[in-house]
Amino acid sequence: MEHRLDIWLWLLQRGTAVILAIFVLIHFVTIVMTMGNGVSAEGIVARVAGNELFVAFYGLFAFAAALHGAIGLRNILREVTRAGRAADLFSLVFCAALVWLGLRAAFGLYGLAA
Amino acid sequence: MSLNSAIMKNSNDIDLGQLTVLVWRGGETGAFETFKVPRQEKQTVLDVVTYIQRNIDPTLTYRFSCRVGVCGSCAMTVNGRGRWTCRSNISDIAPEDELELAPLRNLPVVKDLMVDMEVFFDKMAAAGGAFEPADPTLADFADVKPDSRERHAVEAAIECIGCGICYSACDVVAANPDYLGPAALNRAWSLCNDERDGHGLQILRMVANDAGCLACHSHQSCQEQCPKHLSPTKSIAGLKRAAALAALKGKL
Amino acid sequence: MNHRIRMRHGHSAYWAFWLHRLSGLGLAVFLPIHFYVLALAIEEAARLDKFLDWTQNPLVKLAETALILLLVAHMTGGIRLLVLEFLPWSEDQKTRIILAVAVAVAAAMLFLLNVF
Numbered sequence: 001m002e003h004r005l006d007i008w009l010w011l012l013q014r015g016t017a018v019i020l021a022i023f024v025l026i027h028f029v030t031i032v033m034t035m036g037n038g039v040s041a042e043g044i045v046a047r048v049a050g051n052e053l054f055v056a057f058y059g060l061f062a063f064a065a066a067l068h069g070a071i072g073l074r075n076i077l078r079e080v081t082r083a084g085r086a087a088d089l090f091s092l093v094f095c096a097a098l099v100w101l102g103l104r105a106a107f108g109l110y111g112l113a114a
Numbered sequence: 115m116s117l118n119s120a121i122m123k124n125s126n127d128i129d130l131g132q133l134t135v136l137v138w139r140g141g142e143t144g145a146f147e148t149f150k151v152p153r154q155e156k157q158t159v160l161d162v163v164t165y166i167q168r169n170i171d172p173t174l175t176y177r178f179s180c181r182v183g184v185c186g187s188c189a190m191t192v193n194g195r196g197r198w199t200c201r202s203n204i205s206d207i208a209p210e211d212e213l214e215l216a217p218l219r220n221l222p223v224v225k226d227l228m229v230d231m232e233v234f235f236d237k238m239a240a241a242g243g244a245f246e247p248a249d250p251t252l253a254d255f256a257d258v259k260p261d262s263r264e265r266h267a268v269e270a271a272i273e274c275i276g277c278g279i280c281y282s283a284c285d286v287v288a289a290n291p292d293y294l295g296p297a298a299l300n301r302a303w304s305l306c307n308d309e310r311d312g313h314g315l316q317i318l319r320m321v322a323n324d325a326g327c328l329a330c331h332s333h334q335s336c337q338e339q340c341p342k343h344l345s346p347t348k349s350i351a352g353l354k355r356a357a358a359l360a361a362l363k364g365k366l
Numbered sequence: 367m368n369h370r371i372r373m374r375h376g377h378s379a380y381w382a383f384w385l386h387r388l389s390g391l392g393l394a395v396f397l398p399i400h401f402y403v404l405a406l407a408i409e410e411a412a413r414l415d416k417f418l419d420w421t422q423n424p425l426v427k428l429a430e431t432a433l434i435l436l437l438v439a440h441m442t443g444g445i446r447l448l449v450l451e452f453l454p455w456s457e458d459q460k461t462r463i464i465l466a467v468a469v470a471v472a473a474a475m476l477f478l479l480n481v482f
Contacts, residue, residue, distance in 0.1 A: 006323040007361045014358075014451075017444050024441060028473075062401070069394050076387065078324070079289040094394070101401035108408035194374030219371035283373060331387075332450055334379035347379075351451045 009071055016068040023061045048109040055110040062102020070095035130154065131211060133204065135162060137174065138216040141223050146214070147171075159192055159199035159207060163215065163227070176227040183341070186277025190227050191216040196279030196339045218282035220295075234278050234297065241298035242320045245305065248312030256310045264307040271304035271349050273342050280336035280346055292325040296336035296346030299327055303349035306356060314356075319366055322357035330354075382466075386443035392436040400433060438473045442466035 034047055048054045070091040077087035130153035136146040149166050160178055167174040176199075179187040183201040192202055193214050207213070221229035258265055280296040281287055287295050294302075302321050306314045321327045330350045337345040360366045403426070446466050 004366075006328055007357060007366060010328045010354075011358055011361065014448065017448060021441055021445060024437065065397060069390075069397065072390050073394055076391065079286070098398055098401070101398055101405065105401045105404040105408065108405050191371050191373075194372055216371050219373060282371075285373075285375075331383050332379060332447060333375075333383050334377065335373070335375060338375075338377045338379075347450075354451050 009074075012067060013071045016064045016071075019064045020061075020068055023057070023064065026057070027061070048106070050110065055106050058106035058109075059103055062106060063099055066095045066098035066102065069098060133162060133208065133211050133213055135166065135213045135215065137163075137166065137226070138223075139174075139226055141225060146216075153204070153211065157204040159197065159202040159204065159213065159215070160188055162204065162213065163199060174227075175225040184275070186275040186279075186341075189277040189279050189282075190218055191282065196282045198277065198279075198341050201341065218278050220282055220284070220287045221278065229278075231278060234281055234295070235276070237294045237298040238276070238301055240320065241294045241302040241326065242305065242313065242317035243298060243301040245308075245311055246313040248310060258309060262309075264309055267352065268304045268307035271300050271307075271344065273344055274300055274304075275342070277341070279339050279341060280344075283335040283339040285333055285335060286329050286331055290325070290329060293329050294321065294326050296330075296350070299330070299353060300344065300346040300349040302327075303352050306353070315360065315365060318353070318357050318360050321353055322361065322366060327353035327357060382443055382446065385439055386447070389436045389440035389443070393433075393440055396429070396433050396436060399429070434473070435470070438470040442470045 030047070048058065073094055074087050074091035077090060078084060081087065133151045133153050135149045135151050137149060138144060139147045149170055151162050151165050154161065160181060163174070163176050164178075167176065176190070177187045178200060179185045181188070181200045183198055186198065188199040189196060190199060191197075191214075192199065192207060193212075196218060197207070204213075215227060217223050217227050217229045221231065221234060224230050274297060276297060278297070280300075284293075284296055287293050299321060302317050305311045306317055327350045330347065332347050332351075334345075334347045337343075337347050340346070357366070443466060446462055449462070
């Protein structure tokens with residue numbers, strides 16, 4: 001990939017890192033606060049189902065995690081192998097897969113409100 | 115006994131035993147050869163290598179020059195760590211009287227303990243390490259304030275003598291042959307902070323990529339092994355910050 | 367024999383790197399599973415009209431604990447890197463690393479206390 005892309009991927013990696021650090025903290029605190037004695041399925045559903053704010057939060061969370069993880073994996077692959085193109089392709093696939101899985105889970109939970 | 119070993123006996127005539135020295139022989143392929151070298155009271159690794167070459171095997175190839183720790187020519191891998199042989203005391207390095215000598219890592223081996231430094235110096239230039247005056251017409255000395263932030267920032271970076279130990283220590287260089295390396299990037303940072311130099315932005319364009327400062331993972335092996343206790347990691351962090359700022363401002 | 371120089375690395379920043387990289391890899395493997403299991407459970411609930419309590423499954427609990435450990439280790443290591451790269455340098459590097467590890471373990475323990 002051309003050099004101009006390198007600095008933007010690097011910045012995106014650091015930017016999503018900050019976003020994820022904040023979101024993880026919110027995620028942790030939310031779980032500990034709403035499920036004092038233990039994580040339960042009812043607790044998860046009660047929190048997310050029908051709640052626009054939470055589904056938006058988890059959607060963004062999944063998106064940021066997918067980007068961050070994909071760029072990280074790309075870095076590792078480029079260092080460990082000589083196949084630059086394959087590394088790019090793999091990270092794109094990983095990113096898409098994680099976005100899909102994350103949004104599927106988030107929207108699935110959201111839709112459970114009957 | 116030969117004249118050399120008679121001279122090198124210590125003043126008290128006490129037998130301090132022998133060192134077992136494994137030395138790399140060959141080029142990229144080869145093997146470690148074992149030598150026995152008499153232990154001396156005050157002895158450096160350079161003394162040991164010199165003893166082997168002068169008394170046992172004259173075909174051993176190694177580098178040295180100033181022998182007082184200012185030129186960096188004698189840099190090699192000693193017991194798994196980059197060192198200047200002239201400043202490495204056996205009493206500190208080899209408490210169990212065992213030495214393993216190998217050439218610097220990440221550079222082509224010419225023969226035995228000697229490497230080809232050409233790529234190392236090429237990368238210095240590739241990182242924008244050649245000074246370019248901001249004002250070529252300037253006839254007088256530049257007035258650099260000793261207390262300025264930039265002058266302090268460049269403080270630690272300017273002492274580098276280009277010995278190559280940091281380059282040898284770096285795992286990123288080992289993984290990525292295109293990586294410019296700690297010394298070249300350290301030099302680039304010093305020029306970015308040198309107000310007399312005028313090509314700072316061009317330097318950032320040259321190093322803000324996956325073969326430059328962005329590839330550093332902050333292992334700090336360079337800092338750990340630098341005989342002058344410099345920190346290329348710190349310089350590279352400075353380059354990262356400067357490059358990020360320049361990119362966000364649309365200047366790259 | 368081929369020429370291969372072995373570096374003897376023992377400094378803390380070196381291990382911090384490996385912890386960060388390996389925990390990152392672990393998360394890249396775990397996170398998709400985490401999302402997938404969650405989605406599976408939801409689809410099952412929609413079909414069976416009831417939410418099977420996957421969260422009480424000891425295997426799931428173990429996996430989630432591992433996820434927490436990996437995540438906190440990676441995050442504290444990552445915050446250390448962000449500080450290193452974007453804030454003025456300090457010689458207190460080693461203290462920060464130890465602190466990062468301590469926070470990681472503490473947070474993981476906290477979660478475990480809530481879960482078990």
